[in-house]
Amino acid sequence: MSRLYRYRLPPWCRQWLYILEKATIPLMIFQLIRTLFFPTTLDVFLLGIFVGAFIAFHLEWI
Numbered sequence: 001m002s003r004l005y006r007y008r009l010p011p012w013c014r015q016w017l018y019i020l021e022k023a024t025i026p027l028m029i030f031q032l033i034r035t036l037f038f039p040t041t042l043d044v045f046l047l048g049i050f051v052g053a054f055i056a057f058h059l060e061w062i
Contacts, residue, residue: 017062024054 006014028050035043056062 020053021057021062024050024057028054 006017009017028047031043031047031050035047053062
């Protein structure tokens with residue numbers, strides 16, 4: 001269902017979606033390193049958001 005949904009989006013929106021999909025891994029790694037050295041509530045929350053977004057992209061929910 002996700003693939004059909006992606007093709008219904010305007011081209012500029014699809015491009016942003018692909019950029020976000022490719023940027024989740026480096027952002028997640030950076031946030032993991034930051035969370036290991038400076039563990040704050042915000043860092044753990046952001047890491048959870050990035051992991052959730054990665055899983056959603058991987059399972060093609062988005």
